[in-house]
Amino acid sequence: MTKMRSIAVLGVVTLLALMTVSTAASASPREIYADFADNGRLDQTYSASDLRKALADTTIQGYGKPTVKAGLRPAIQKQLGVVGKSSGGTLPFTGVDLALLTAGAGLLLLFGLGFRRLGRARS
Numbered sequence: 001m002t003k004m005r006s007i008a009v010l011g012v013v014t015l016l017a018l019m020t021v022s023t024a025a026s027a028s029p030r031e032i033y034a035d036f037a038d039n040g041r042l043d044q045t046y047s048a049s050d051l052r053k054a055l056a057d058t059t060i061q062g063y064g065k066p067t068v069k070a071g072l073r074p075a076i077q078k079q080l081g082v083v084g085k086s087s088g089g090t091l092p093f094t095g096v097d098l099a100l101l102t103a104g105a106g107l108l109l110l111f112g113l114g115f116r117r118l119g120r121a122r123s
Contacts, residue, residue, distance in 0.1 A: 029057035036072050
């Protein structure tokens with residue numbers, strides 16, 4: 001029994017170690033910004049997912065003040081290899097999805113009330 005317990009503990013520790021390493025190995029958007037802010041270029045090589053997270057980060061894009069004219073966004077796009085490609089953009093929020101969710105929730109409530117009334121009538 002103790003051998004089985006030690007194998008289970010070793011498995012849990014290994015799983016936790018693997019989860020910690022994957023989190024620690026990724027670069028945060030602030031680290032990417034700090035790398036850019038020190039000399040105006042990205043000195044390290046970052047993974048594509050880290051660079052996409054930095055592009056989508058609102059604090060860096062909205063409030064970060066790069067000291068170089070080129071800016072952080074073009075530097076990240078250059079490292080991603082998307083320079084010169086025009087992005088199609090996204091559609092603005094119209095509220096249709098919110099209206100559909102509300103209508104679906106209302107429909108579920110009506111079904112629930114109907115089933116409740118049906119259940120009372122039979123008992």
